[in-house]
Amino acid sequence: MTKKILLSILFAASMAQASIQELVPKLSAANLEVQTQAQLDLLAACSNAGRPGAEDERKSICLEMCSALKKSPPPAVASQLLRNLQRIGGAESVPTLVTMYGSSDPHVADDARQALAVNPSPEAGQALTAQLKMRKARSARETAGLIEALGERKEAGASQLVAPYAGSPDLLVFNAAVKALGRLNEDEGIRALATQRAKETGFRLTQLNAALLQSGRENVFEMLYAPSESSEVQASALLGLLLVQDAAEQK
Amino acid sequence: MTKKKVSSISRRSMLRSSAVGATAAVAAPTIIPASAMGFGGFTAPSERITFGMVGFGKMMKGHFSNMLGRKEVQILAVCDVDKKKREQARDRVNATYGDKGCGCYNEHEKIMERGDIDACFVVTPDHWHVPISLDAVRSGKDVYVEKPMSLTIKEGRILSDAVRRYGAVLQVGSQQRSEYSFGKAVEMVRNGWIGNVHTIYANLGRFPDGKALPEESIPEGFDYDRWLGPTPWYPYNYKRVEGNYSGGWRSYWEYGSRKNGDWGAHHFDIIQFALGMDHSGPGFFFPRGYDESGCQGYKYDDGPIVYRDYPKRKFNSMIEFYGDKGAIGVGRGGDLKSDPAELKNRPLSPSDVHLRATTSHHNNFLDSIRTRKRTIADVEIGHRTASICHLSAISERLNRTIKWDPATEQIIGDAQASKWLDRPRRAPYTL
Structure with missing residues (x-):
């Protein structure tokens, strides 16, 4: 056999x-x-090699x-x-990809x-984290790409590494960091986003609000459901509060 | 002008909050006081809906002319990655209004930053539909977005959730929903006039394969990097970016689902509408060669099977529904046929389902902006229809069957196929 x-x-x-x-x-x-x-x-x-049940063929x-x-x-x-x-690609591809x-x-x-x-392998996340830590990115676009990748993977613990970029004056890096922190939805990252709000206006503020609103956190919704906020932010925060409270009642 | 604009936005903002407060449902005042509108055909500036128009390719022509010709609409800005196209559009807006006030941008974000713009038309290639629409919704704007609504199922879900969260109005450009013949066919199916529907044919046609192309120099004033956006990088060639109903960018998987998304977004949408499956979908997709029909297609759980491009259709219509008591063929240009033949002329009885489909997709969108009611091709409808387009494409590309759970929006038992629910994005373009 x-x-x-x-x-x-x-x-x-x-x-x-x-x-x-x-x-x-x-x-x-x-x-x-x-x-x-x-x-x-x-x-x-x-x-064909990626079909279910053909792991050896895929790897090969x-x-x-x-x-x-x-x-x-x-x-x-x-x-x-x-x-x-x-x-x-799986873990076997990571060294070549790096x-x-x-x-x-x-x-x-x-x-x-x-x-x-x-x-899907943890090694890929570790490799991306290592690349960002080394700060060897040659351009803002490259830095943004690494941050985006960590956000898209929802790489646990990456917020600590990404949070400082939320204050970047470079729009590419700022956008990538804000969106990644929203996706990661970790305490440190959410705090960084909330802190940064006070310093921003215009479309940068819109991006920060969007990242915060997707966190699903009651305290964030309470913060954003304020008369000083725009109608769309208030509306979204209100719905968030209703959903959070509804979920709590159902428990 | 600015002061009056504020009052208009405030009223709509109030309606937005009302709509969201009612868990983003349809509850909201539905009647605009007559005093809010102008007199004798004149629309008070404060009541005009202000637009930013994004993407000036072939599809924009009809939208642009229609909106420019409306007294209740004012176009405040245009945007395209091609300088020549956006400047031509700007000049036309300014000539129409007799001023020089139209904004003209390469980046759509510039439109999103403007608080005096209420809504956007997003008429770009498919890969920009969700990123721009999402930015618009997050900026408090309503959206008309061309079909198919998304490039991937995952981004479609993100947009649908965002529209609900922000209380925005979104209309997908599946305008067949607003054509009489399709509306009537849908009502005939919904009311059981052809009995239990078991088979449906949808005629999409096929694009030639997107070909490898030689590199050409990028024309001056064309922001090719932004045109590509999140899609993979390729050297520039005009044929890659060309708007062409028989090919161009539509031939390439990178920018859409080819015919699955091009015509599928129209016909699969009508099929969903007719079957009452607007918020769900089929459970099984298959490539060509799966059964004796030789066709690609999909099947609803305990429901009909849908075949793409079946050659022996009874009516030679774009869409054909077959039930155990009859059949219907429907297409554009008023095409509506039935078997029995007199079925299509039968009026609806009071007890029948009346969908009261609108006959103007644009009017429906503008009315919804005012009332905050959902549009006839609302975001969730567009997302579910686009999901069928994408799953059909995944099945076609992988050349195998796909099991789909429409409730959880997951592909069952196929990790590689599941990866196609989203696509990697080129830096720095992220959602």
């Missing part, structure tokens, strides 16, 4: 290998029809794509591989960041 399973894994791996190895050069073919078909074939292969094709990425393919090919890893995040091509680097953002 064990022999049978091993043989099937080896078979799946060899199939994936052949498939990816054949597809990679076509992804940068001068003939755009060939390139288009290769993209579709890669998607089909990854979709991901490792093959990682292997292809290590050979420094042209940016367009790297992006295609990374975008498929966004869909089916390497690719360091790519000198900003689009390839961001594809790798996106793949880390949606990778």
